[in-house]
Structures are given as C-alpha cells and as structure tokens.
Amino acid sequence: MLITAALTEAAGAPFVLREVELDAPRPGEVLVRLVSAGICHSDLIVRDRWFPVPLPIVLGHEGAGVVEEVGGDSAEVRVGDHVVLSFDSCGACARCRRGAPAYCADFVARNFSGVRGDGSTPMRSGSAAVHGFFFGQSSFATHALAPVRSVTPMPRDLPLELLGPLGCGVQTGAGSVLNSLACEPGSGIAVFGAGSVGCSAVMAAVIAGCDPIVAIGRNRARLRLAEELGATHTVELGRAEPVGRVRELTGGRGIDYTLEATGVPEILRMAVDALHSSGVCGVVGGAAPGTEVALEMSGLMFGRQVRGIVEGDSIPQLFLPVLADLHVRGRLPFDRMVSLYPFAEINQAARDSQRGGCLKPVLHFKGF
Numbered sequence: 001m002l003i004t005a006a007l008t009e010a011a012g013a014p015f016v017l018r019e020v021e022l023d024a025p026r027p028g029e030v031l032v033r034l035v036s037a038g039i040c041h042s043d044l045i046v047r048d049r050w051f052p053v054p055l056p057i058v059l060g061h062e063g064a065g066v067v068e069e070v071g072g073d074s075a076e077v078r079v080g081d082h083v084v085l086s087f088d089s090c091g092a093c094a095r096c097r098r099g100a101p102a103y104c105a106d107f108v109a110r111n112f113s114g115v116r117g118d119g120s121t122p123m124r125s126g127s128a129a130v131h132g133f134f135f136g137q138s139s140f141a142t143h144a145l146a147p148v149r150s151v152t153p154m155p156r157d158l159p160l161e162l163l164g165p166l167g168c169g170v171q172t173g174a175g176s177v178l179n180s181l182a183c184e185p186g187s188g189i190a191v192f193g194a195g196s197v198g199c200s201a202v203m204a205a206v207i208a209g210c211d212p213i214v215a216i217g218r219n220r221a222r223l224r225l226a227e228e229l230g231a232t233h234t235v236e237l238g239r240a241e242p243v244g245r246v247r248e249l250t251g252g253r254g255i256d257y258t259l260e261a262t263g264v265p266e267i268l269r270m271a272v273d274a275l276h277s278s279g280v281c282g283v284v285g286g287a288a289p290g291t292e293v294a295l296e297m298s299g300l301m302f303g304r305q306v307r308g309i310v311e312g313d314s315i316p317q318l319f320l321p322v323l324a325d326l327h328v329r330g331r332l333p334f335d336r337m338v339s340l341y342p343f344a345e346i347n348q349a350a351r352d353s354q355r356g357g358c359l360k361p362v363l364h365f366k367g368f
C-alpha cells in the first residue's frame with residue numbers, strides 16, 4: 001500500500017515527507033495505522049549518524065495506533081486493537097527467556113539494521129529500497145509494519161494521541177527507577193537531566209516513595225516542571241555544584257541512587273561522585289560510540305555500581321499497561337511533557353525539542 005513517511009536520506013538532513021510503498025504484513029508482523037508518534041532524542045542522534053543505520057530509513061520509535069491487518073495467526077494482537085509500539089526482541093535467546101528482552105542477543109539486528117532477517121526492507125520508493133523496523137516500528141509514517149513482539153495492546157478508552165511516548169521515553173525513565181534501580185521507599189535519588197526521560201524518572205521516584213528526589217539540569221523551565229512533577233529539590237547546572245548540593249541534602253554521605261540521562265561524560269562523573277559508598281548509578285543517556293569517561297577507581301571499590309539500562313529493563317507487554325494505569329490514576333502525568341505537532345511539522349518539532357523549547361514533541365496524523 002502507498003503510505004506517507006518521513007524519510008531520513010542523509011546524515012543530519014531534515015526529514016523529507018514522501019509517498020512510499022509499504023509491504024503487506026508477513027506472518028509475525030502487524031500493520032498499524034499510526035495515530036501519534038513521539039520524537040525521542042535517539043531519533044535525532046541516529047538521524048545525525050551518531051549510530052550508523054542504513055539510509056534511506058524511516059525513524060520513529062514511540063508510535064501509537066490501530067491495528068489494520070495481522071500477518072498470519074496471532075493470539076496476542078487482533079485487527080482493531082489499540083496499540084503502543086516499542087522495541088523488538090527475538091523471544092528465544094537466553095536473555096529474552098530470562099525476561100530481559102531489552103538485552104536480546106539479536107537487539108541490534110532487529111532494531112537498527114532496517115531489514116528483516118532475510119535482508120528484505122519493508123518499504124520502497126520507486127525501485128529503491130527504504131529501510132524500516134527502526135526499534136521494531138519506524139513510526140514517522142502514516143502506517144508501520146511492526147513485529148508482533150514490539151506491539152502492546154492497550155485499553156481502548158485511553159487517548160492514542162498521547163500514548164506513543166510510553167513506548168520509549170516514559171518506559172525508559174520510569175522503568176529505570178521502578179524496575180532497574182528498584183528504588184525502595186525512603187531511598188534518595190538524584191536525576192541528572194530534566195528531559196522527558198529524566199522527568200519520567202522523577203514521576204516514578206514519587207511513585208516509589210523516594211525522598212529526596214533531586215532533579216539536575218540546565219533548563220530552568222524543565223526544572224520547574226520537574227518540581228511540579230514531584231522533585232523535592234532542583235539544581236541548575238552552571239549555577240550550583242550538584243555533587244556538593246546532593247551531599248549537603250544527604251547529611252554529607254551521598255545519595256542511594258542516581259540516574260544519568262544526559263549522555264555527557266562530565267555529568268556521568270558527577271552522577272557517580274554523588275553516590276554514597278554503595279549507591280547505584282543507572283546510565284540511560286545516549287553518547288556517541290567511543291565516548292569515554294574518567295571515574296575515580298577507589299570510589300568504586302566499596303560497592304558503588306554503575307550500570308547501563310536499556311528501555312528501563314521493561315517487558316513492554318507487561319510494563320506499558322502498568323504505566324497507562326498509573327496515568328489514569330493521575331500518578332504518572334506524562335501528558336504534561338507533551339506538545340502535539342501535525343506530522344507535516346516534524347522538522348519544526350525536532351528543532352523545538354533540540355533547542356529545549358518543548359520537552360516531548362508528539363506528532364499526530366490527522367489529515368493524512
């Protein structure tokens with residue numbers, strides 16, 4: 001079928017809307033009509049070639065929409081289901097079987113190669129191949145082909161135009177606190193970076209019962225929002241020294257948990273230095289391959305941990321409905337981060353997000 005997709009054709013170039021031909025779903029795939037798609041920082045750093053993906057490709061990995069066709073038999077997904085799309089995994093490797101699909105042995109091939117296992121692309125422009133399956137979806141398009149394992153059915157009474165960010169940014173921030181760090185009630189957390197992942201972590205820290213919850217960032221408006229979402233303290237980078245401030249707030253001993261959501265080595269160093277001697281730092285900020293960080297070795301000796309986290313250690317089919325339920329109960333007001341843009345304004349939305357003008361741009365497909 002003919003669809004409209006936002007193509008990434010060259011490194012750093014703006015997205016270009018084009019009509020492309022999309023395959024019918026094969027067994028194990030689902031055709032989804034997108035209602036909304038969030039723009040995540042990872043879309044922009046992949047567009048800018050921090051991570052190599054084959055071009056041209058359709059990016060986008062926070063899609064929400066309605067299932068229009070199911071390839072083959074599927075017990076999990078039916079035509080008409082309202083769904084949120086997330087990352088793909090194989091379901092068969094040891095890590096998938098242990099309930100850790102974000103660390104699937106086949107994660108890179110399934111989410112970044114742009115092709116199926118047999119090398120075929122899901123889209124074409126004229127006779128030229130167009131790559132897809134980015135994070136199991138490629139949702140900067142009116143329609144997406146998604147592997148069944150990247151699809152999570154959601155209750156029908158929820159607003160699909162808002163739900164997309166659950167599939168990456170919100171699940172990454174909230175999952176880091178609730179699943180990966182598993183912060184105990186009364187534990188302290190400092191979140192470095194007050195973007196959509198950081199603010200999601202702050203909301204989750206409130207749910208977990210953390211105290212204090214310190215949000216650290218450069219953008220004053222975002223820090224104000226973090227405060228409204230439940231941060232007990234904020235630190236503006238450049239105006240105050242975060243490590244000293246966190247130590248001050250914790251009687252000089254350092255904090256139980258930190259989350260690094262900026263991808264900046266100097267900030268990761270701060271996030272580790274702010275821990276108490278056996279605290280844990282979760283790392284979710286995307287940095288370019290080859291980026292190095294200096295840490296004080298003796299500081300790690302006494303039990304401090306630094307651990308990378310992918311997609312909040314989430315099993316999307318289990319965790320996304322939990323997040324949606326928390327939202328309905330008013331405990332995860334992620335809609336406060338969202339600014340809606342028409343699909344045709346994707347480049348404006350990307351610019352606004354990079355300049356700090358909006359926290360979580362979400363494209364909607366009305367009129368397409």
Ligand SMILES: [Zn+2]
Binds near residue numbers: 091093105
């Ligand atoms: Zn796997």
Ligand SMILES: [Zn+2]
Binds near residue numbers: 042043
């Ligand atoms: Zn993402």
